[in-house]
Amino acid sequence: MVTRRNLLAGIATTFALAACGGGKGADAKVLRVGSQKGGTKSLMLASGALxxxxxxxxxxxxxxxxxxLEALGSGAIDTGIAGDAPFLFAYQAGSPIKAIGAQSTQEREPxxxxxxVPAASSIRNARGLKGRRIATTRGSVGHYLLLRTLLSAGLGANDVTTVFLSPSDARAALQTGAVDGWSTWQPYVAAALAEGDRIAVDGRGLAQGYGFDIAHESxxxxxxxxxxxxxxxxxxxLEWASTHIAEFAQVLARExxxxxxxxREFAGRGTRLPVPIDGALIERQQVVLETFRRFGEVKANRSLKDAFVLA
Structure with a gap:
């Protein structure tokens, strides 16, 4: 198993090679980073961290x-951040990736x-989902939230019709009434609320809220x-963003x-800070994995501990 100690070993040598064009040629001086909408690129540019x-x-x-994660698994990029649910979903599908860093949102806002759901919807809580059509993206944190919501209400997979769509298609489906609800994440939640929709089920207490810096094994x-x-x-x-919400939001909007x-709504929703990857964190991720397994969404059984580079 790769450990953080292994990751740090030989840094001086590797870094010197990268800085002078050694290692595997020019590519050794390039880090290819994936960024989700509203994510890493805006943060790093706004803070001047690079x-x-x-x-x-x-x-x-x-x-x-x-x-x-598809791009990461194919080797098209080297690293990127994703939530715990999509990471474990992709890892169990056989993707050659590992988590090398972890983040947790402090004092999560609703x-x-x-x-x-639409403002006029009769859905007010988890029990109201029975018999409804709910959009989400397969393997996403929204998908995981939907499954945890069903469990909290004693409902099963057959009690709802899950419609797997991309965020843009899910948004359109909700607007046209093709689906009754949409299980999603920021900044898409903020966009839906701005258009008059409302929250029927909040993820606090149902989703753990971890994000992981993930890298291809190579x-x-x-x-x-x-x-x-x-x-x-x-x-x-991340530390800078916690006290510079307005500046972060300006770059976020531009990018x-x-x-x-x-x-601004997205930038101000809780402070994300790095947390160590240790045995306790990995154990908590077992809940995510078992939830997907319980609903038949994950069938593989790759070792969970091998998905992480320990701190």
């Missing part, structure tokens, strides 16, 4: 974690992850120093095209 990096960061933007081997440096810079950026009020 100033002075001795390597180049190449960004790729994705609408959801599933798209980012609506970070939520099931939204990047962990070939770009260990770059990954470690990026994580340190990201930690500083994503989100209206500034929605960008």
């Amino acid at each position: 100033d002075g990096t001795p390597y180049k960061v190449e960004w790729s933007e994705f609408p959801a974690a599933q798209n980012l 609506g970070a992850i939520a099931l939204v 990047a962990i081997t070939d770009k260990r120093a770059l990954l470690d440096d990026f994580l340190k810079r990201e930690a500083k950026a 994503t095209g989100l209206p500034l009020p929605i960008a």
